[in-house]
Amino acid sequence: MQPIRYVDALIAKYGAMGFPAYDWSRYDDAPFTPLRKPLAQCTISMLTSGGVSRCAMPPFDPEARNDLRLDTVEADAPSDDFQIHDSYYDHSDADHDLNCIFPIDRLREMAGDGEIGAVAPRLWSGFMGRIYKRQAVLQEKAPALARELKRDRVDLFVAIPA
Amino acid sequence: MGLVCRAVEEAGIPTVCVSTGRDITALVRPPRSYFINAPMGNNFGGAGDVATQRRILRAVLALAVEAREPGCIVDDVLQWPVPFAFNPALPTPEAIARQLRK
Numbered sequence: 001m002q003p004i005r006y007v008d009a010l011i012a013k014y015g016a017m018g019f020p021a022y023d024w025s026r027y028d029d030a031p032f033t034p035l036r037k038p039l040a041q042c043t044i045s046m047l048t049s050g051g052v053s054r055c056a057m058p059p060f061d062p063e064a065r066n067d068l069r070l071d072t073v074e075a076d077a078p079s080d081d082f083q084i085h086d087s088y089y090d091h092s093d094a095d096h097d098l099n100c101i102f103p104i105d106r107l108r109e110m111a112g113d114g115e116i117g118a119v120a121p122r123l124w125s126g127f128m129g130r131i132y133k134r135q136a137v138l139q140e141k142a143p144a145l146a147r148e149l150k151r152d153r154v155d156l157f158v159a160i161p162a
Numbered sequence: 163m164g165l166v167c168r169a170v171e172e173a174g175i176p177t178v179c180v181s182t183g184r185d186i187t188a189l190v191r192p193p194r195s196y197f198i199n200a201p202m203g204n205n206f207g208g209a210g211d212v213a214t215q216r217r218i219l220r221a222v223l224a225l226a227v228e229a230r231e232p233g234c235i236v237d238d239v240l241q242w243p244v245p246f247a248f249n250p251a252l253p254t255p256e257a258i259a260r261q262l263r264k
Contacts (some may be wrong), residue, residue: 001245003184003199009248025165027191030233031172035226044223049163050203089202090249097209106219116223127166134165140171142209149175156226157170157177159192160205161163 012014025134035156037117042155045057045120047145048102050094050162052125059085060128064132067129068141077121079105102160120152128162164190167258178222184235193231194220198263201246214240 011021035042051060053071055157062085079098082090094101104123110116124145133136149157164187167177171193179192182202187195198205200220207214215224218238 001199001242003197004248005185005244006183006248007189023240024186025234026189026190026249029166030169030191030193032193032232033171033174033176039223039227068167080223092182093209094203099202099215100206100209103215105218106206106215110189110218110219110223113220115220127163134204137165138169139198142166143173145166146173146175147194149170150179150221154175156179156223156224157167157168157193158172159163161183162205 020041022050022132031113037155038155039116040114041117043118043153043155044046044107044116044158044161045121045123045149045152045154046102046104046107046158046160047124047126048160048162049126049128050084050089050101051071051128052082052084052094052098052102055081055083059083061085062087064129064134066131068127069125069129069135070126070141070145073123073125075108076122077123086162088130091162101160117155120149120154122148122152141142164192164195174198176226178226181235184237187235193232194225194229196225196238197235198240199217200240200242202248204242207240217230222243 024075082098106117111119167179171177178194179194181195181197182188182205184197206218
């Protein structure tokens with residue numbers, strides 16, 4: 001099947017509920033930093049925006065707007081110790097197997113097999129809430145995350161939106 | 163998330179965005195995107211499908227090695243077995259009121 005046209009669907013759905021039409025960021029180009037090491041030497045971190053939190057942490061607000069919360073996830077967190085709260089998508093598969101959306105077991109296996117250098121000491125979950133405050137993301141929250149990634153000597157960052 | 167990728171990349175760390183929304187990705191242009199034509203929440207396939215999860219993760223990481231063009235989008239071969247749609251749950255009236263107070 002053809003990819004779903006989310007932009008049109010979101011304008012129609014949220015417009016009908018009285019929310020302002022979302023003015024998507026549009027770029028013709030992108031920044032680019034080459035990967036400087038083979039994967040077998042790379043420390044890799046990941047981020048999910050799927051409303052995923054450890055069971056001992058508060059749940060995300062499933063209907064959040066402008067929620068810039070960002071949790072750290074320990075590299076050895078068991079994949080069955082998470083909860084998902086997000087009304088935006090069907091997470092029934094991910095409820096049973098977190099790896100559908102946040103493949104921490106697969107990444108650890110690749111580190112164990114030597115395919116990658118290491119899983120970073122911290123993985124990340126956040127930016128889930130229909131964020132309209134784009135400048136706060138671009139100028140504050142994402143650069144702050146980048147500083148933490150550098151503290152962890154991350155060579156490659158995988159972002160998984162939901 | 164595309165914006166997060168752009169900012170992290172600008173700070174000097176290579177990124178790959180694992181997208182299930184191809185049109186959104188094409189607008190926001192993260193530095194490297196790997197598109198899966200699957201429902202949102204199934205970026206790496208289905209529950210228990212370890213082989214697909216591993217295959218997609220390997221392809222995502224390989225894109226970080228191979229990409230040369232900023233803003234590139236690579237399409238995965240996955241064919242989702244059943245038709246799917248975008249159908250987020252409607253917010254409750256209480257949730258809308260809470261959001262409007264913010």
